[in-house]
Amino acid sequence: MSPQSERTEPGSLDAAADEWLIGKIRRGDSDAYEELVRRHRDRIYRIALRMIGNPHDADDIAQDVVLSLWTTLTGFSGNSRFTTWLYRVVVNRCINLIERRPEHEPLQNPDVPIAGADAEAEAKQAALAALAAIGALPPDQRAVVVLVDIEQMRYQEVASILNVTPATVRGRLHRARRHLLYSLRDWA
Structure with missing residues (x-):
């Protein structure tokens, strides 16, 4: 063998x-x-x-x-x-x-361990803005962002979980990321 x-x-x-x-x-x-x-x-x-x-x-x-x-x-x-x-x-x-x-409730409680009061305050504000942007996504887009980008699951696994095709996962993820980029443009 x-x-x-x-x-x-x-x-x-x-x-x-x-x-x-x-x-x-x-x-x-x-x-x-x-x-x-x-x-x-x-x-x-x-x-x-x-x-x-x-x-x-x-x-x-x-x-x-x-x-x-x-x-x-x-x-x-x-x-x-x-x-x-x-x-x-x-x-x-x-x-x-x-x-x-x-209505959507903003996501809360970001844990951002950063040294320095100014850097920590800015990082928390950016994290809150990101959480708010994710929270504003439609549920189907939010699900793919959470499962692919945060939980690091493969497209095929996410497609099985959501009972959709991998192409649908890619499309939802693309739309979600585009929305997040637009929503967070002031933080870039």
Whole structure:
């Protein structure tokens, strides 16, 4: 066997571990459920926070997804990776919350560690402007910016999460970036 054939695709071990845990959860193993939650809770929260912008709402969404995971796993057919299905659930809940709001709320709470009071104040203002610009994006564009630019996911993975084509992801990302450039032109 050649060394190349022994290599595993990045993330395949994580996907295999998820599948194994899901099998145990479906047989009623609560320890497996706790492990699956532990493996994904931080990213669920990060995606929700970056989509919603409000730490309290993001925490509510993350808790809701985690609590409902036990029963919603019946909706996971295994046709895609578990993470694709899970992040689709998170993004859809965020979009539902965004669309229920009468107006967009500005994203908040940028953590910008910079030395010097003037530099820190300017960096925080720039971060707030960027968060406001992201928060003003339509939900479909905001989702691709969060998943591609912030979470560093591949177009194909984002396309699977959003149930669109990779070309649609590229188009939305292009429009979002163009909007962000225009919105943040004073900060350049």
